[in-house]
Amino acid sequence: MNFSNTVLTWYNNNKEDFPWRMTKDPYKIWVSEIMLQQTQVQTVIPYYKKWIIKFPTIFDVANASDDILFKYWEGLGYYNRVNNFRIACNQIIKDHNGKIPKTVDQLITLKGIGEYTSSAISSIAFNQVNYVIDGNVKRVMARVLRLKNFSKESLNKMKIFLSANIHKGSPGNFNQGMMDLGRDVCKPKNPMCSICPIASFCMAYIKNQIEKYPEVKKQTKRLPHYTIGVGIIWNEDKILITKRKKNALLGGLWEFPGGKILKNESIKKCIKREIFEELSIDVDVLKFITKVKHSYSHFKITLHAHNCMYNTGKIVCKASDDYKWISPSQFNQFAFPKANHHIFPHIINQEAI
Numbered sequence: 001m002n003f004s005n006t007v008l009t010w011y012n013n014n015k016e017d018f019p020w021r022m023t024k025d026p027y028k029i030w031v032s033e034i035m036l037q038q039t040q041v042q043t044v045i046p047y048y049k050k051w052i053i054k055f056p057t058i059f060d061v062a063n064a065s066d067d068i069l070f071k072y073w074e075g076l077g078y079y080n081r082v083n084n085f086r087i088a089c090n091q092i093i094k095d096h097n098g099k100i101p102k103t104v105d106q107l108i109t110l111k112g113i114g115e116y117t118s119s120a121i122s123s124i125a126f127n128q129v130n131y132v133i134d135g136n137v138k139r140v141m142a143r144v145l146r147l148k149n150f151s152k153e154s155l156n157k158m159k160i161f162l163s164a165n166i167h168k169g170s171p172g173n174f175n176q177g178m179m180d181l182g183r184d185v186c187k188p189k190n191p192m193c194s195i196c197p198i199a200s201f202c203m204a205y206i207k208n209q210i211e212k213y214p215e216v217k218k219q220t221k222r223l224p225h226y227t228i229g230v231g232i233i234w235n236e237d238k239i240l241i242t243k244r245k246k247n248a249l250l251g252g253l254w255e256f257p258g259g260k261i262l263k264n265e266s267i268k269k270c271i272k273r274e275i276f277e278e279l280s281i282d283v284d285v286l287k288f289i290t291k292v293k294h295s296y297s298h299f300k301i302t303l304h305a306h307n308c309m310y311n312t313g314k315i316v317c318k319a320s321d322d323y324k325w326i327s328p329s330q331f332n333q334f335a336f337p338k339a340n341h342h343i344f345p346h347i348i349n350q351e352a353i
Contacts, residue, residue: 003201004167004174010197011177014184019048021176026100026125027058033120034081034112041183047076058089058098070252070335079252084112102126124172131162132175136182142214143186143204149215188216225300229270230258230340231308232347233283238325239347240310241334242279245321249296254334256305256343257320267304278320281313290346294339305343 001009015021018041020032031051035044051072055061061069064086073082088110092100100121101107107118115133122128133141138150141158148154167174185192191210199205204213233240233256241254259274261267268285275283289305315323326334328348 003165003198006197006201007177007181008167008170008174011173011180015173015176015180019045019052024125026102026121028052029125030100030117030121031085033117034085035076037081037117038078039076043076047073058092058100061086061089062093066252067334071333074253074335075338079250081112083246083252087111088113100125102128104128104130120175123175127170127172129166129168129171131159131166131171132179133158133162134179134182136180136186137162137175137178138182139188139214140178140182140186140198143191143210144198144202146203146207146209146213148213223295223298223300225302227261227267228258228301228303229261229267229274230256230303230305230343231271231275231283231285232256232289232305232343233275233308233310235310235325238327240279240315241324241326241336242317242320243322243324245319250337252321252335254324254336255340258303268306271306271308275308276313278318279313279323280316280318282311283308284311290343292339292342294342301339303339303343305346 018032020028023029032044032048035048035051054068054072055064069082069086070079073079091110092098096106101110102122102125104115104118104122107113107121108115113121119130119132123130123132133155138155138158141147141161142150142154145154145157145161147157162178181196181198185196193199193202193205193210196202196205202210204210240257242257244251244253244255246252257275257278258271259278261270262273265273267288271285272283275281286307286309289307292301292303292305294301294303317323324334328344331344331348
């Protein structure tokens with residue numbers, strides 16, 4: 001059996017019944033591909049199911065408010081995906097009469113869709129013969145072809161091989177089989193070569209050098225750490241929240257105002273200064289509420305939350321897109337960064353001030 005038939009047979013016998021595999025609807029396949037970017041499958045499944053129920057078509061996405069869209073994405077991270085997805089839905093409505101295009105050349109013109117996603121949608125939804133190369137496929141190919149790295153030269157060799165060996169009759173299933181092999185069998189550490197269906201095609205396995213491919217560089221760079229002060233600003237029984245600018249990290253989410261502490265600055269002074277700089281209001285910084293440690297992909301934070309009392313000044317959003325005064329019972333109506341969620345119980349379980 002040749003390479004493509006081997007992959008396809010293995011996939012047909014071992015594929016998992018993920019919800020996006022129960023359909024050929026290009027919209028649903030597109031949603032899954034966007035959600036699966038840098039996010040594990042088991043994390044995505046419940047989000048995908050809720051999203052499809054709430055937004056069954058591109059028209060539902062195009063017509064939804066920011067707050068509703070972000071609330072249904074809350075916790076998945078990489079929130080620029082939501083903004084890009086809505087823009088792309090509007091592009092399709094405007095330029096393609098509401099029908100998702102079939103070809104890579106058309107799909108790749110849509111906001112947030114690159115080489116991988118366009119190939120995945122075209123092959124899985126429309127049976128177009130386009131191979132995909134994601135992180136899992138790169139690893140499989142590096143071992144099959146004995147390529148130490150993912151340089152331009154190495155990627156070209158992968159593309160030549162996949163172009164020649166993709167299954168012409170079932171390109172979508174072939175692509176999903178390659179991705180599944182990388183995820184479930186040809187793992188980064190301790191690959192399961194004894195049960196791998198393509199071991200007989202794998203040069204690294206044949207040469208007994210599987211541990212050498214691909215070459216893994218040790219990560220020595222330490223993530224920067226920032227100390228953040230935020231204010232839980234009360235005005236009678238309401239709390240002030242602000243909306244992060246769309247083009248910023250975590251853009252479109254709501255948060256408690258504050259910012260990074262300066263050198264030799266106390267947390268309380270930081271909170272008072274940041275709130276004035278961002279909103280042009282003066283607050284009295286009162287008692288400490290809680291401390292939250294959180295890691296992002298490129299940095300870490302320790303967030304210190306204090307109760308504050310609104311004092312004077314008219315709110316001017318200098319560093320945010322919007323603001324609202326809400327009660328603690330309304331927290332679940334807005335999408336917040338994960339770090340802010342750890343503050344909620346400490347606010348709800350105490351007196352206002």
